Amino acid sequence: MNRLLFRTIILFLMPYKAAIILLLMPFIASCSHTRLDVLQAERSGKFFKKDMVVCVDEVCDEGMIVAPRRKGYDINIEAKNALDLFVFTTCAREETSQKHSGRSFFRPDGNSRFKTYFKPAGGVEDVFSCPAHIEARSKKGTHSAALIAFETPETNVPVKFICNGKRDYFNGVSACQSRAGLTQLVSFKRPVTIGMQPPHLKSRCDVNDSNDGGDGLRWEFKMPRGECVFAFFDADGNVHRMVTYGYDSIIIRED
Amino acid sequence: MGSLFNLLLPVILKFLGIGIDKYVDNEEAEKQFLGLVDILEKNGLRSVNLSDSYRYQLEQHRKKKSAPTTKESQ
Numbered sequence: 001m002n003r004l005l006f007r008t009i010i011l012f013l014m015p016y017k018a019a020i021i022l023l024l025m026p027f028i029a030s031c032s033h034t035r036l037d038v039l040q041a042e043r044s045g046k047f048f049k050k051d052m053v054v055c056v057d058e059v060c061d062e063g064m065i066v067a068p069r070r071k072g073y074d075i076n077i078e079a080k081n082a083l084d085l086f087v088f089t090t091c092a093r094e095e096t097s098q099k100h101s102g103r104s105f106f107r108p109d110g111n112s113r114f115k116t117y118f119k120p121a122g123g124v125e126d127v128f129s130c131p132a133h134i135e136a137r138s139k140k141g142t143h144s145a146a147l148i149a150f151e152t153p154e155t156n157v158p159v160k161f162i163c164n165g166k167r168d169y170f171n172g173v174s175a176c177q178s179r180a181g182l183t184q185l186v187s188f189k190r191p192v193t194i195g196m197q198p199p200h201l202k203s204r205c206d207v208n209d210s211n212d213g214g215d216g217l218r219w220e221f222k223m224p225r226g227e228c229v230f231a232f233f234d235a236d237g238n239v240h241r242m243v244t245y246g247y248d249s250i251i252i253r254e255d
Numbered sequence: 256m257g258s259l260f261n262l263l264l265p266v267i268l269k270f271l272g273i274g275i276d277k278y279v280d281n282e283e284a285e286k287q288f289l290g291l292v293d294i295l296e297k298n299g300l301r302s303v304n305l306s307d308s309y310r311y312q313l314e315q316h317r318k319k320k321s322a323p324t325t326k327e328s329q
Contacts, residue, residue, distance in 0.1 A: 042294055087295065091306040094299055129309035131302050137291065140283075154313075195312025205308070229305045231312040237320065241309060 038251055039141050047226050049250040050177055052134060052146040053078040062146075064175040064245060069126075069151045072119040079136035080144040080253055082110030087137070091130040092121055112136070120150065127152055129229055129241055142251060147227070149175045149243045157232060157240035160187045173241045180225040180246030188232065191216030192240065195231035204228070 042048065050063035055076040059065065067073055083100040102111030114136070120126040132148040155172025162168075162185040163176035176184060193216060197205050205228035210221035219232075223246035232240040 039291070039294070085291070087298075089299055089302055091303040128313070129306045131305055133298065133301055135298065193316075195309075196315040198308055198311045201308055227301060227305060229309045229312075231309060231316065233316050237316075239313070243305065 038143070041249065042143075046249055047180070047245070047247045048143075048145075049179075049247040050145045050147060050245060051080055051251070052136060052144040054134060054146040054148065056148060064147045064149070064177045064243070066149050066151065066170060066173050066175050068171075069153070072117060073148075074115070075118055075134075075148070076115050077113065077134055077136070077146065079112045079114070080251075081136060081138035081140070081142040082112060083114055083136050084110070084139045085135075085137040086114060087133075087135040088116070088118075089133045089135075090120075090125050092124045110138070126150070128154075129243070131243060142253070144251070147175065147177075147243070147245065149173050149241070152241075154239050155241050157188065157190075157192065157234055157238045159232075159240050159242070161185070161242075170240075172239070173243070175243045175245075176223075177245045177247065178223045180223050180248055182223050182246075184221055184223055184244075186219045186221075186232075186242065188217050188219075188234070188240070190234050192232040192234050194219070195233065197228075197230075201228065205230070 038048070053060060053062050054065055056065055056067040056073050057070070058074075059067075060076075083102075084098060086097045086100050088095040100111060100114050118132065120130070124130065129152070130150065132150070134146045134148070135143060136145070137143040151171065151173045157172060159170050159174055160167065161170055161174050161176060163174075164178040164182070164184070168174075174186070178184060194208060194211075204226065205224050207219065207221035207224065207230060210219045212218040212220050223244060225246045225248065228244045228246075230242045230244070232242065
């Protein structure tokens with residue numbers, strides 16, 4: 001937008017220097033502002049902050065949200081970029097669509113909002129952990145994303161969470177996003193133990209030594225990189241599921 | 256005629272500039288979309304990875320819990 005404004009001003013100020021401008025035009029145009037750097041960083045394994053605003057049944061949050069157990073969900077999203085490619089993924093489905101950008105001559109930046117209805121497949125998507133990942137990508141290389149964690153029947157241990165510096169209370173499932181390495185805190189009313197991570201995730205998703213005081217009530221940990229899930233068990237076998245996402249970087253948006 | 260051309264020249268050049276921009280953007284966009292495939296392939300299994308990890312933890316806990324009971328019964 002800036003380069004267009006810049007060139008328009010020059011053109012109107014210098015109508016008789018058309019030949020010079022014509023010569024300069026390809027060079028100005030070649031300074032096209034792209035987001036290849038974001039794509040390259042993503043490809044190299046860098047994690048970006050999930051900054052899509054997602055509303056599940058009128059409850060909204062940015063990046064990560066926990067949805068109570070229901071038969072179906074109204075999902076409204078507001079991406080931070082045009083919806084040239086929309087991807088909705090769970091543990092059992094991937095829905096993609098390229099019809100929502102709404103780009104036109106009068107609206108070159110396109111549409112960034114989208115509404116959908118999600119009905120979890122019984123026995124697959126409504127049991128255990130099957131979060132939904134929502135991704136919106138624009139032709140210019142930017143993307144915004146969100147994660148929805150769903151409550152499931154076995155999760156019923158409440159928790160107080162200080163996530164990214166904000167205090168929040170969750171029932172059986174919690175979700176937290178913060179920069180990787182920052183300190184987070186979860187507190188339980190009754191002592192809990194933490195589940196054992198699969199061998200391939202032991203080094204990355206490790207908060208085992210975070211139990212403050214060893215009483216199983218207070219867990220202070222450094223946010224692990226990427227996505228992790230942790231199961232906490234009380235003495236009766238009740239479970240709390242904590243989904244975390246530690247990012248390395250944010251995407252700076254143009255106005 | 257000449258003055259009309261001079262008057263319209265900035266407008267013509269402006270549209271020409273927009274055309275060039277669009278062309279350049281489309282070229283870049285096409286490259287980027289082709290490059291997206293590997294990222295989407297990688298991202299496609301994130302949910303199932305979390306699901307597997309969670310199931311593993313539940314399973315390990317169940318095994319751990321049932322282990323002493325088995326010993327006692329023996």
